[in-house]
C-alpha cells in the first residue's frame with residue numbers, strides 16, 4: 001500500500017519564480033558583441049534586447065526600433081531631461097542611452113535583458129542595479145584581427161574605422177571592470193562560453209526568489 005505524498009513542485013529552471021537579470025556585453029568596436037548578441041537572441045527565447053536610443057545615423061541594414069531607436073540630438077536631450085534613461089553616455093561623437101521603463105518592470109516578472117553598451121554605461125548600471133547586473137567583456141584575439149573585422153564588416157568609412165581603432169586600446173583598458181572576459185577568437189567557442197555564463201547566472205540563489213517558499217514547503221514539519 002502506498003501512502004499519499006504531499007505534492008511538491010519539481011524545480012526546473014522556470015518552475016520557481018526568478019528575478020530577471022541584466023546581461024551586459026561590451027567590447028571594443030568590432031570585437032564581435034553585435035554578432036554574439038544576435039546569436040543569443042536567435043537561440044534564447046527568454047532573452048530580450050534592451051534597445052538603446054542613439055543619435056548615430058543608421059548603418060545599412062539596421063532597423064529603427066530593432067537595432068537602435070534612432071533620434072536627433074534635441075530628441076535625445078529631451079529624453080535625458082525627462083529622466084527616461086537608466087544610463088546614457090557619449091561614445092565617439094554620438095549619444096547613446098538605455099531606456100528605463102521596460103527593463104525595470106520586466107526584471108520583476110523574471111525577464112532577462114541583453115545590453116550592448118560601453119564601459120561607461122556598464123559602470124552606471126552596476127552602480128544602480130548591482131545585484132541584477134552580469135558584466136561580460138569580449139576581447140579580440142589581436143589588434144590586427146580587430147582592424148580586419150572592422151574593415152570586413154563593410155559598414156563604416158575609412159575615417160570612422162580609424163577613429164574606432166584609435167579608441168580600441170582605451171576601451172580594452174576597462175577589461176577589469178567586468179565579471180567575465182572572453183577572447184572572441186572562434187565565434188562558436190565564444191558563443192558557447194557566453195551561453196554557459198548566462199545559464200549559470202540564471203541559477204544564482206539570489207535571483208531565485210521562489211526558493212524561499214519552496215524550501216519552506218520542503219522542510220515543513222508535515223512534509
Ligand SMILES: Nc1nc2c(ncn2[C@@H]2O[C@H](COP(=O)(O)OP(=O)(O)O)[C@@H](O)[C@H]2O)c(=O)[nH]1
Pocket residue numbers: 026027028029030034052053056087088089091096097098116117118119120121122
Ligand atoms: N553607455 C551606452 N553605450 C551604448 C549604448 N548603446 C550602444 N552603446 C555602445 O556604443 C558603442 C558604439 O556602438 P555602435 O555605434 O553600434 O558601434 P559598434 O561598437 O561598432 O557596434 C559601443 O561600445 C556600444 O556598446 C547605450 O545605450 N549606452
Ligand SMILES: Nc1ncnc2c1ncn2[C@@H]1O[C@H](COP(=O)(O)OP(=O)(O)O)[C@@H](O)[C@H]1O
Pocket residue numbers: 027028029030031032033034035036149150152153184185186187188190
Ligand atoms: N569570432 C569571429 N571571427 C571572425 N569574424 C568575426 C568574429 N566575431 C565577429 N566577427 C565579424 O567581425 C565584424 C565585427 O563584428 P561585430 O559583431 O559587428 O562587432 P561589434 O558589435 O563589437 O562592433 C563582423 O563583420 C562580424 O561578422
